[in-house]
Amino acid sequence: MHSPIIKPYPITRSLIPEIQEHPIHFVSAAITPEACFYLRNHFAYPRITGQSFVLSVGGEVQKPRTFQYEELLRMPSKELTVPLECAGNNRELFRPRVFGEQWGAGAISQGVWRGVALRDLLRLTGLQASAKEVVFEGHDSGRxxxxxxxxxxxxxxxxxKAMHPDTLIAYALNGEPIPYKHGYPFRLIVPQWYAMASVKWLRSITVIRNHFSGPFQDIDYMYYPEKDSDTRKTPVTTIQVNSIIQQPLNRSVLDKGMHLIYGLAWTGTGWIKHVEISTDGGENWRPAVVQPASQNAYSWTFWNYTWLADQKGEYTMMSRATDSFGFVQPAAAKWNRKGYGYNAYSVVHVQVE
Incomplete structure (x- = not known):
């Protein structure tokens, strides 16, 4: 008899709206399979109608236009490998605890996105001199x-940021039309920013002359450093340098001998330059082997470290990444009331017997 094929499955955090976590400790593919790609929704899924295949561009533009789905498919396109990370990734680790979806480490996935550069659409419509921001509305709505x-x-x-050449109106993921649950038929893709910026089920693009102040802009996705005050709040934007130990798992029991510690690192500024590993709770750090810099400017980086466990006992493993801009993963994340941007050292406790 053949052994059964064992596959990882997403971790369900909510059913309505559907929220699922990527089983990141068990998926080592450069491109996350669709079945494991994390899901973050704020509302129930929208209905897809004929109107869903039309994208309007208006506001502070010279020639407002409506683009048909087939029209975008015929335009010059580009393909980018981009990780999407929820701003609340690892929220469950903040201390003191914060309210919100209690994400573990799996609110991140990586895909190959194909689409049209947003700036190409904006050049076709022309921008007024008064243009300041670009607003993106999805078809999803609710209370x-x-x-x-x-x-x-x-x-x-x-x-x-809207005019950056790699900000895309995407219509394909991993070589196929974007799956319905991930924003079909149009999705904004904003490399290097947390994924709240990558609006799904895109229906309209509006150029405005002032600041947009919707609730998902100025209430949610803001860093609030004070527990009981909104003072010093700042917007959530660029992904912070981060890493994760995928294996071994936390609280694992290991035999004496050689063990491969491995995982991922990523950043929203530049690329991953170094990853260091500690097996003694941060007393000493040693360089991990980091895969060569990818030709894909935004993709995450694999790393590994071979550890000789020659003594029985309990060990605390840590990983920390440094990017090409000199940003270093900190020992402690900056606490904020809504629990965004967690990027403290990845910590795993193991016992060697």
């Missing part, structure tokens, strides 16, 4: 517990 009325998921980008 929030903190506000009256119904809201569409909408976010904005400053004009500079």
């Amino acid at each position: 929030r517990p903190d506000l009256e009325g119904e809201f569409v998921f909408a976010r904005s980008l400053p004009l500079g």
